[in-house]
Amino acid sequence: MMSFARGSNGLKLETLAKLERVEQGSFGVALRRGFTILLLLEIRNVVVKVVRSIKNVVEELNMNEKNTEKLYKDFPKIFKEHILLRCGDGWFTLIYELCGVLQFNTDKNNYPQVVAEQIKEKFGGLRFYYTSEVVDCGENKEKYGHIRGAVGFAESMSYHICEMCGNAGKARGKCFLLTLCDECNKKY
Numbered sequence: 001m002m003s004f005a006r007g008s009n010g011l012k013l014e015t016l017a018k019l020e021r022v023e024q025g026s027f028g029v030a031l032r033r034g035f036t037i038l039l040l041l042e043i044r045n046v047v048v049k050v051v052r053s054i055k056n057v058v059e060e061l062n063m064n065e066k067n068t069e070k071l072y073k074d075f076p077k078i079f080k081e082h083i084l085l086r087c088g089d090g091w092f093t094l095i096y097e098l099c100g101v102l103q104f105n106t107d108k109n110n111y112p113q114v115v116a117e118q119i120k121e122k123f124g125g126l127r128f129y130y131t132s133e134v135v136d137c138g139e140n141k142e143k144y145g146h147i148r149g150a151v152g153f154a155e156s157m158s159y160h161i162c163e164m165c166g167n168a169g170k171a172r173g174k175c176f177l178l179t180l181c182d183e184c185n186k187k188y
């Protein structure tokens with residue numbers, strides 16, 4: 001009877017220990033699962049944040065409709081082709097002033113007519129690619145030099161102007177270079 005009781009107690013203890021091990025095991029599994037879920041959520045948040053930030057930058061790296069239309073309207077000869085301006089609105093004034101100088105020299109000083117082919121941001125700077133309606137550049141060689149000078153000056157100025165808002169800026173980022181002011185740099 002005694003041995004049965006001891007046996008019974010021993011069995012009970014063994015079962016309890018087993019249950020405890022199972023519980024501990026389940027707890028461990030649950031903890032690991034919970035941790036994995038938290039980690040996945042965190043990774044998801046980071047991915048969403050990066051995608052949103054890239055989306056914002058890409059969207060804002062095209063000039064808005066109002067500014068684009070103003071350039072088309074005020075400089076119809078330069079924007080004979082309604083090209084997309086693939087840069088932020090912070091450079092609107094810079095591009096507008098450049099077009100003003102170019103068109104003034106064509107209208108008043110008989111410089112060749114510049115036609116914008118591609119305007120975009122590259123490595124944090126403005127790129128203003130153009131063709132001219134005057135094919136023979138022999139006679140106009142010097143005038144082409146002036147056009148190149150004006151375009152080059154605007155392009156070099158872009159490295160000091162925030163592409164998003166137009167305030168003073170500088171190049172940011174390691175592989176994805178953008179010229180931004182301190183405020184816009186926090187945003188993007």
Ligand SMILES: [Zn+2]
Nearest residue numbers: 162165181184
């Ligand atoms: Zn800015």
